[in-house]
Amino acid sequence: MDTHVHDRRRFLALSAALAATPALTACGAGFGGDDSKSDGSAADDVTGSFDWKREKGTTVKALLNKHPYTDALIADLKSFTERTGIKVEYDVFPEDNYFDKLTVDLSSGRASYDVFMLGAYMVWQYGPPGWLEDLGPWMRNASATGSEWDQADFFPNLLQADQWSLKAGAPLGQGGQYALPWGWETNVVAYNTDVFRKLGLKPAESFDELRDIAGVIKRKAPGAGFDGMYGIAVRGSRSWATIHPGFMTMYARNGLKDFTVEGGKLTPAMNTPEAVAFTEDWAGMVKQGGPPSWTSYTWYQCSSDLGAKKAGMLFDADTAAYFQAVEGASPASGKIAFHPGPKGPDGSLATNMWIWSLGMNAKSKKKSASWLFLQWATGKEHLRRSAITHNHIDPVRRSIADDAAYKNKMKHLPGFIETFETVVDQTKIQFTPQAQFFDATTSWASALQEIYGGKGAESVLGRLAGDLADKVG
Numbered sequence: 001m002d003t004h005v006h007d008r009r010r011f012l013a014l015s016a017a018l019a020a021t022p023a024l025t026a027c028g029a030g031f032g033g034d035d036s037k038s039d040g041s042a043a044d045d046v047t048g049s050f051d052w053k054r055e056k057g058t059t060v061k062a063l064l065n066k067h068p069y070t071d072a073l074i075a076d077l078k079s080f081t082e083r084t085g086i087k088v089e090y091d092v093f094p095e096d097n098y099f100d101k102l103t104v105d106l107s108s109g110r111a112s113y114d115v116f117m118l119g120a121y122m123v124w125q126y127g128p129p130g131w132l133e134d135l136g137p138w139m140r141n142a143s144a145t146g147s148e149w150d151q152a153d154f155f156p157n158l159l160q161a162d163q164w165s166l167k168a169g170a171p172l173g174q175g176g177q178y179a180l181p182w183g184w185e186t187n188v189v190a191y192n193t194d195v196f197r198k199l200g201l202k203p204a205e206s207f208d209e210l211r212d213i214a215g216v217i218k219r220k221a222p223g224a225g226f227d228g229m230y231g232i233a234v235r236g237s238r239s240w241a242t243i244h245p246g247f248m249t250m251y252a253r254n255g256l257k258d259f260t261v262e263g264g265k266l267t268p269a270m271n272t273p274e275a276v277a278f279t280e281d282w283a284g285m286v287k288q289g290g291p292p293s294w295t296s297y298t299w300y301q302c303s304s305d306l307g308a309k310k311a312g313m314l315f316d317a318d319t320a321a322y323f324q325a326v327e328g329a330s331p332a333s334g335k336i337a338f339h340p341g342p343k344g345p346d347g348s349l350a351t352n353m354w355i356w357s358l359g360m361n362a363k364s365k366k367k368s369a370s371w372l373f374l375q376w377a378t379g380k381e382h383l384r385r386s387a388i389t390h391n392h393i394d395p396v397r398r399s400i401a402d403d404a405a406y407k408n409k410m411k412h413l414p415g416f417i418e419t420f421e422t423v424v425d426q427t428k429i430q431f432t433p434q435a436q437f438f439d440a441t442t443s444w445a446s447a448l449q450e451i452y453g454g455k456g457a458e459s460v461l462g463r464l465a466g467d468l469a470d471k472v473g
Contacts, residue, residue, distance in 0.1 A: 041137035042367045046144040055369035056085030062373070063105065063113040064090050065098040068323070069183040069356055070117070072390035073377060080376045086369050106131040111363035114370040120161040120355045123178045124433050128166050133360035134176035136163075138371045149375050153397045157428045158184060162357050168434040168472065169261035179357035180378045181396040186353050186427045187249040188419050189341040190306060190321030191313045192332055198224050203339035207250060210315075210342045211281065214289025217312035226309060231289025233302035233311035238449060240441035241298065244431070246315030246341075247282060247448070248352040252430040253344030254278050258440075259432040259472070266434060266472045268465035270444060276457045283452040295449050307332050315341060317354065318419070322393060325413050337414035340422045351427040355396075394420070436472050443467065 046054070064070045070092060077088050091113075093101050099122070105112050106126055118126065126132050138144050139151060151159070158181035165175030189210070191203060199220055204210035214231030221229040235242040256275050259266040269275060286294050291305065303320040305311035307330025314321050318338060323329060325336035340349055358377055360370050376382055380399060386392035388405050395401045401420070410416050431437065447464045451457045 041134065043137035043141045043144050043371070046138075046141055046368055048143055050143055050146045052084050052146070052372065055366070055372060058085075058366055058369040059087045059089055060114045060366055060369050060373050061112065062088055062090040063098075063102055063116040064092045065117050065356075066092050066094045067117075067356070068391040069386070072386035072392040073382075075390060076382055076385060079382070080373065083376065084369075084372055086372060088373060106361065109363055111361050111365060113361060114364040114366050115358060115360055115373055117182070118179055118357055118359050120172075120179065120357055120429060121431075121437055123162060123164055123357075123359075124435055124437050126359075127164060127176070127178050128435060131362055132176075132178040133362045133364070133367065134178060135180060135360065135371070135374070136177040139177060144368070144371055145375060149379055150399075153380065153399050154181060155396060155398060155401075155424060157425065158355060158396050161353070161355055161429050164433055167264070169259065169264060169266045169432055172429060172433060179359040180374055181355050182358045182378055182383075183392055184353055184355040184394050184396055185317035185319045186351050186394065186420065186423050187245045187316060187341075188318050188321075188351070188423060189313055189315050189339045190318070190325070190336050191339065192226075192229075192306070192309060192311075192335055193337050193414065194335050195221050195224070195226050195229060195312045196337075198226075203337075204342045207254075207281065207285075207342045207344075210313075211285040211288060214285055214313065216289075218289045221312060226312075228310055229312055230291050230305075230310065232285065232313040232315060233291060233297070233305045234286060234294075234315050235299060235302055236286065236290070236294035236297040236445075236449065236452070238295070238442065238446050239298070240438045240445065242445040242448065243441045244352055244354065245299070245317055248430050249315075249350070250282065250342065250344075251275070251278060252350040252352060253342070253348045255344060255346070255348065257432070258430075258444075259434070261432060266432065268468040268472070270447075270468075271458070271461040271465040276461055279448065279451060279461060280457045283448065283457070286452055294452065304330075306330075306336065309335075318416070319394060322413065322416070323391070325416075326391075327412075338416045338419040340419050349423055349426045350430060351423045352430040353427045434472055436468070440468050440472065 081087055102116055160173030162179040162181060163173050163175060163177045195217060201213055204213050217231035234246045256278060257269045260269050291297060299316060299320055302314055302316050303324055306314040306321055307324030309332050321336055325333055327333055343349055358374050360374060364370050380397060383397055384400050387395055387400050388409055400406055407417055443464055447460045450460045
């Protein structure tokens, strides 16, 4: 479930406080290391044979967001304590104030929490001030990391998403490993099989087809027995979260960029002629086949409408559809199928993603015990159990995605496994890493609303690009 939408105004206020915090340099102790150096990391203190009991008797404090993945973790904590002798105390906060709590705690330097959940985008906020432990040295130390953890088993695009050099515009997959992938979401199209069958429709293979199908459903579904159904649910609220699922996925499949980077300088690219044309088309699709009150739509309304049979399609996180599709979850359960979604003009299935990751507080006094927890929580045994016996779906590890028991669990959802396997290797963060991400994407969502409201796309996006150039250049 994509539950990472948080209150933008409070987050921006906290981000402003973050910006005012004196930044630590990337050459600080244990921070920003490359693939061959630990730079004095506390990981160097761990020597000898790997031992799960090394920190027996220690208590680790975790900050967690309320989420089905969290439920699976908590249900399995007993096995971690049995293995390590380490106790885990935790606080769980709802999405509305989770990131506020985490940002305030990290900025205080108090280390109230040793480990926590975060998204990969948050690395761009929390990494530069030195709040996140570089986990690279821990991963490379065989005394600290058991061989069964098997780093090569992670989908490489997911590990790379949490790895960054802390330099604006620099690509992911280089520099420190500031978090570990734990659970993720890929953005695809889910659709109501009943309305597709009744209207003789097939899933769209191009964006033009998607726009046409959305319009057909909105015009014809109510008369075909689907009262109040519209064509396609996509997010529309004035929030950064509106941009990153379906919109950014289709934007990337059209070969479009948010910024261009030359000589370390970022230049907004949302106002190129191609980007203007796509944005007009996206707004047109929403007008033609979207919900009447689109500008207030978050993931929750989109997901709920698919489950309530109000939306014929959903272009969003696969988990947002999954939790409506499972048996008994909604009126549409048993009637929802999955598809990779439209391809770009050149056949691209480039897809944007969200990752729930786990990170360690750079100020933690219990780093060795915290690393054992992160190692266990992202290890094969716990994640396999969580995927099969709970709802920790979209595995971050290839061995679990290939596991027969996992596939058997998911096989009742038409197209889910096939869609996942089609897009998994083409799914990555499609944004350019930079500290103004949340402000920039929220402004982008506001511009999208203006275009939807009838203002000219060229002028709106030109103004957006000009404003952002002053902030990120």
